[in-house]
Amino acid sequence: MPEFDFTRLRRTPDVEAPNLQAWDATDELLVGEALTAGIHGAEIAVIGDEYGAITLALTDAGMPGIRVHQDLVTGRRALARNAAALGITDGADAARRAASERAADEPDGLRVPTYTQGELDESLLTGIRLVLLQLPKSLAELDEIADAIARWADSDAVLIAGGRVKHMTLAQNEVLRRYFGEVQPQRAERKSRLVVARHLRRPDGPPPFPVSSRHSFPSETSTSARVPRAEQVSRAEVEASSESRAEVGRSADGLTLCAYGGAFAGDRIDIGTRVLLGVMSSWAAESVSSRSQARSLNDPGRTVIDLGCGTGALAAAYALAHPASRVIATDRSAAAVRSARATMAANGLGNVEVTLDDAGSAIADGTADLVLLNPPFHLGNAVDEAAGRRLIEAAARLTRPGGEVWTVFNSHLDHRRTLAREVGITEQIVRTSKFTVTQSIKR
Template sequence: MPEFDFTRLRRAPDVEAPNLQAWDATDELLVREALATGIRGDEIAVIGDAYGAITLALTDAGMPGIRVHQDLVTGRRALARNAAALGLTDGTDAARRAAAEHADGGADGPWVPTFEQHELDERLLTGIRLVLLQLPKALAELEEIADAIARWAQPDVVLIAGGRVKHMSLGQNDVLGRYFAEVQPQRAERKSRLLVARGLRRPDGPPPFPVSTAHPGLTLCAYGGAFAGDRIDIGTRVLLEVLPDIRSAEVAIDLGCGTGALAATYAMQHPASRVIATDRSAAAVRSARATMAANGLENVTVTLDDAGSELPVGTADLVLLNPPFHLGSAVDEAAGHRLIQAAARLTRPGGEVWTVFNSHLDHRRILQREVGPTEQVERTPKFIVTKSTKR
């Protein structure tokens, strides 16, 4: 059997750039180890497969039935696109249509259901004997994943987790050690390392997430994979301080809402407004929904989406934006630029986009170009808040 060609994979619809690729050496090591176990595809779960490299390499090797969980909707869409391009689709009608579009035979081209998308829940892990994991950056996210495996996977499950050596820490071993009797680091290869965990320990208490913290006027809830957890990150805090100066809008969007601090606070200040909170992270969306429930807010809708792509043009009178400047472990302004472009698309003429960003970033120029006239309304040693009016 020929080796899987990882170079055919793409990151789209996520940002693509010469210094970014859709797989790494860790993916290749995880695939190699999974093939060596002899475990069937329908007994394997893959977690954190950024753009589908692990899932599709195993599927291409003749292992159907793999269950996969990706936190980011951009990763889910990239997996679907890559699968369709390779003729390795999941069992959904949408995937069948996408595969037909890429097939040489047109609408009657080849289609085989091969893998299943799941959330981080019991359906992902029941009956699973092997879990392949790209280690997350946050220990809280790793704990939530390990707890889920320990609750629902088979008693003899083996976890093979991997990451780039420069991003790994002994804290990851400690977290896994609470849920497995044995955690064995493997020898590093190509600047990646695998951890093999065995001897599952079933939890005897409730799940550790979501967590919640009462802040002044706001209860914030968070699942393990949500950025900043149940804290208010400093950029959001700066924008919250000027929130009372923002006008009441018929429809407001918190674009990249995270745990929902901005959306919840604005909704409490403007109960007549319809607020939409959207994020590409499933953990963030679950967290934001829990935040809205904890604060008794019924005028907020929380959606899982990539940069508001499923919302119509000109949906909102107001967009609140705290864009990221990282793509995974890479520092890249392109992620923020995508959200600024989305804010421009979503804002009605005359509407406003309020943005907070690190002062060293070039976002004001991008806002001026994409949205319209942009003025600085607040500045701290690290952050700038701007107001842009849609032309």
């Protein structure tokens, strides 16, 4: 059987660029380990397969039935597109091809799906004997993944995790040792390294996520006073009745923020969001003003979109202050969406719709009166402004004429020019050494 041609894979609908490709050496090493493991595809789970390289290479080698979890919806769509480009249009077709390559007399193979998408839960991992993992960036996400494997995979399951050497740390090994009796790093190859973990330890307590913190906002509007304070919330408080959660969330001085392991910034409020929340609070405090900023943030009954919502801090803060508004929070990360939904529940917010989507692609053009945007400037481990530009373009599409886009971004980025081009007249509202807040009016 010929070797799998990784160069045929694409990142679309994620950003394509000359310095970005849809696979790396880690993918190839993980595929090689799986091919020699002697384990059927139906007993293999793949986690963190960014664009489908691992899943499709194993499928192409005649291993149908693989279960795969990808946090980003862009990765899920890229996997589907790459599968179609390889002639794998659905599970039956892929299984038929794999079965015909193995042996013509294996009719049962025709009914095995090529791969199945799943969330990070029991259905993904029950009966799994081999887990292939592209190591995540955050230790919290690794902690959640390792806990799920130890909790639900087969008792003799083996985890093979890999990453680029420059991004790997000893702390990752320590996280894995909480859940596995043996953690053995392998020799580095082509600037990548694998870590093999065996002898899983079943957790005897509840899952470690979501975590929660309560963030209170002072009434003063000075720049220094706008930074939210955080107080840790116990699991018992998080699991309180919906009535109690509503009382907590609707308190005058703040909100409860929840986070699963893969959510950016966890249950903290990242610095950029803090700055935008402070500006929102400042304008909301001005009950009488002729400026459009105050009008846009105070008018009831508006449709507001938190684009790239993360754990939902902006959406929750706006919805708490404006219960008559319709608020949509959307993100491409499944972990972020789970976190945002938990945040809305913890704050008793029924007027916020949280969706898993790529740059609001499922939302109709011109839906929003106001878009709140804190765009990323990383694509995985790579620094790239293209991710932010994609969300700015989406914000322009989603905003009605005369509507507004409020954006916070790192001050060194040239997003103001992009906002002016894509949305309309853009005014700088606040600028610090690190962050800039702008208001754009949709032309």
